[in-house]
Amino acid sequence: MRKDLTLLGAATDLGQSKAGTELAPSWLRLKGIKEVLSRKFFNLKDLGDINPTDSNPSKDKDLNKDKDLNKNKENDHPAISRYNKRLKETIKQELVDQRLVITLGGDHSIAIGSLSASLEYNPDIKVVWVDAHADLNTPETSPSGNLHGMPLAFFFDLLKPGQTRDLFSWVPRLKRENLVYIGLRDVDEGERRFIKELGITFFDADTVKELGISKVLEETINQLCPRGDEDVHLSFDVDGLDPEFVPATGTPVNGGLHLMDGQRIINTLARKSNLISFDLVEVNPLLGQNEFDLDMTAASTIALLESIPTWDSENMTLDKILFDQIN
Numbered sequence: 001m002r003k004d005l006t007l008l009g010a011a012t013d014l015g016q017s018k019a020g021t022e023l024a025p026s027w028l029r030l031k032g033i034k035e036v037l038s039r040k041f042f043n044l045k046d047l048g049d050i051n052p053t054d055s056n057p058s059k060d061k062d063l064n065k066d067k068d069l070n071k072n073k074e075n076d077h078p079a080i081s082r083y084n085k086r087l088k089e090t091i092k093q094e095l096v097d098q099r100l101v102i103t104l105g106g107d108h109s110i111a112i113g114s115l116s117a118s119l120e121y122n123p124d125i126k127v128v129w130v131d132a133h134a135d136l137n138t139p140e141t142s143p144s145g146n147l148h149g150m151p152l153a154f155f156f157d158l159l160k161p162g163q164t165r166d167l168f169s170w171v172p173r174l175k176r177e178n179l180v181y182i183g184l185r186d187v188d189e190g191e192r193r194f195i196k197e198l199g200i201t202f203f204d205a206d207t208v209k210e211l212g213i214s215k216v217l218e219e220t221i222n223q224l225c226p227r228g229d230e231d232v233h234l235s236f237d238v239d240g241l242d243p244e245f246v247p248a249t250g251t252p253v254n255g256g257l258h259l260m261d262g263q264r265i266i267n268t269l270a271r272k273s274n275l276i277s278f279d280l281v282e283v284n285p286l287l288g289q290n291e292f293d294l295d296m297t298a299a300s301t302i303a304l305l306e307s308i309p310t311w312d313s314e315n316m317t318l319d320k321i322l323f324d325q326i327n
């Protein structure tokens with residue numbers, strides 16, 4: 001894991017239909033994540049939030065209106081493409097500067113930009129995708145039409161020729177053997193077919209429970225980072241965890257990972273690879289039934305970040321304590 005950190009808010013809700021994910025970065029800052037992260041790294045730089053309306057305000061400012069009126073979602077695709085291109089350029093510069101980037105979503109469509117940055121930096125980047133969903137739909141296979149369920153389809157060039165494919169033609173390709181899924185349990189028909197055809201490795205939530213997260217991580221590391229110094233991009237959708245831990249998210253699915261499993265994934269990858277980029281997405285502070293749900297969601301998200309190991313500045317090594325602040 002790199003020793004200097006850049007924090008970035010990808011403050012958008014354009015990839016799905018529930019307003020609120022765009023508020024997560026500032027909400028999580030209020031909950032104290034910078035204090036947690038500043039203890040872990042030599043140096044912390046917060047770039048603040050990038051909003052879809054920062055550029056082209058006249059064109060984009062009304063995008064969030066009428067979210068639930070089921071308007072034609074394809075109208076948002078040009079804005080999502082432009083937005084992710086900007087994310088990509090910003091993140092890539094930080095990667096080139098040898099900094100670890102934590103990108104706070106936002107919905108999972110922000111991984112189009114963040115993973116593009118990692119791939120332009122290193123075309124052989126290894127990717128661990130923690131999620132209840134495979135995010136591998138295309139406009140043709142998606143039941144919802146929401147782009148946050150499609151980001152990986154762009155990296156594998158699965159889209160049929162058409163406007164959306166053209167809009168995202170700048171997205172680089174990912175090698176299918178460089179991706180491992182952890183936590184899947186709500187996978188659509190078309191996605192199952194793609195996973196099978198591409199031969200992508202996955203450990204669904206039931207397999208994690210059966211084998212235990214240690215075994216799953218051992219196999220993940222064996223495939224992706226046998227040397228231990230490979231560059232890794234971790235894309236962590238909080239709905240990979242059970243809704244018991246993260247109730248305030250847009251598409252919760254029962255039977256998910258335990259919070260400790262999530263912590264182990266982060267801690268292990270940070271120790272056993274060169275973690276360069278980490279998306280934390282789909283927190284939605286406007287969802288949840290009550291105050292308890294919001295408190296639980298904030299506490300779990302902070303607990304995930306607490307599981308990042310701490311750099312020992314004297315010895316230039318990562319500390320030996322497994323988790324700093326958990327109990």
Ligand SMILES: [Mn+2]
Nearest residue numbers: 108131135237
């Ligand atoms: Mn996702």
